[in-house]
Amino acid sequence: xxxxxxxxxxxxxxxxxxTLTCTFSGFSLSRSGMCVSWIRQPPGKALEWLAxxxxxxxxxYSTSLKTRLTISKDTSKNQVVLTMTNMDPVDTxxxxxxxxxxxxxxxxxxxxALVTVSS
Amino acid sequence: DxxxxxxxxxxxxxxxxxxxxTCRASHNITTWLAWYQQKPGKAPKLVVSKASNLPSGVPSxxxxxxxxxxxxxIISSLQPDDFATYHCxxxxxxxxxxxxxxxxxIK
Numbered sequence: 001x002x003x004x005x006x007x008x009x010x011x012x013x014x015x016x017x018x019t020l021t022c023t024f025s026g027f028s029l030s031r032s033g034m035c036v037s038w039i040r041q042p043p044g045k046a047l048e049w050l051a052x053x054x055x056x057x058x059x060x061y062s063t064s065l066k067t068r069l070t071i072s073k074d075t076s077k078n079q080v081v082l083t084m085t086n087m088d089p090v091d092t093x094x095x096x097x098x099x100x101x102x103x104x105x106x107x108x109x110x111x112x113a114l115v116t117v118s119s
Numbered sequence: 120d121x122x123x124x125x126x127x128x129x130x131x132x133x134x135x136x137x138x139x140x141t142c143r144a145s146h147n148i149t150t151w152l153a154w155y156q157q158k159p160g161k162a163p164k165l166v167v168s169k170a171s172n173l174p175s176g177v178p179s180x181x182x183x184x185x186x187x188x189x190x191x192x193i194i195s196s197l198q199p200d201d202f203a204t205y206h207c208x209x210x211x212x213x214x215x216x217x218x219x220x221x222x223x224x225i226k
Contacts, residue, residue: 037215039217046206046217046219046220047155047163047206047208047220048217049208049214049215049216049217052215060213060214061214062214063120063214096162096163098162100210103168103169104153104165104168104169104172104174105153105165105168105169105208105210106153106155106163106165106208107165107168107174109162109163110162111161111162112162
């Protein structure tokens with residue numbers, strides 16, 4: 001059974017760095033073809049794809065956010081970490097992690113973590 | 120970046136109706152298109168992959184079609200559980216991009 005769960009602070013101040021952790025089970029990120037992505041959704045708005053990390057440590061980022069994002073993995077802990085620097089109120093929203101398989105898409109999602117950026 | 124445009128933004132329908140949601144890509148994405156269903160306060164759920172493939176457990180009243188730049192999601196006979204927001208996403212080119220969503224509401 002594949003599960004993912006996001007964790008991190010619910011509130012961050014403007015200019016601070018956000019660190020979110022995705023802890024997963026039911027698959028191994030060291031297995032060929034396995035990937036984990038981060039996606040966010042501002043309240044009442046569309047989904048926005050942020051980043052992806054692959055089993056071989058290849059990394060991909062949103063064009064508009066790539067200077068602020070870093071994605072990394074700890075295979076031994078079954079975790080993927082996303083950091084986003086210089087947080088702004090417009091970054092408020094729910095942040096999801098999801099498993100990605102190239103032929104399928106995002107097939108399993110975490111429940112999401114609501115992050116509010118406010119002073 | 121590839122732009123994904125869904126229509127309509129909102130769709131009102133009744134149980135038993137057949138509905139169609141469309142998604143247009145700004146560039147050719149062949150068939151690397153997924154559809155997700157999202158209910159309020161919940162994570163999206165994959166309902167169609169690679170334009171027309173239904174993951175295990177997705178009811179057969181859902182179907183997807185299209186290739187290149189134009190895609191459709193059809194629900195053949197709406198059930199109460201189907202009222203939700205539907206998102207398309209291309210995964211042909213980075214960055215992967217989503218449509219703006221289509222809210223399917225009860226008429």
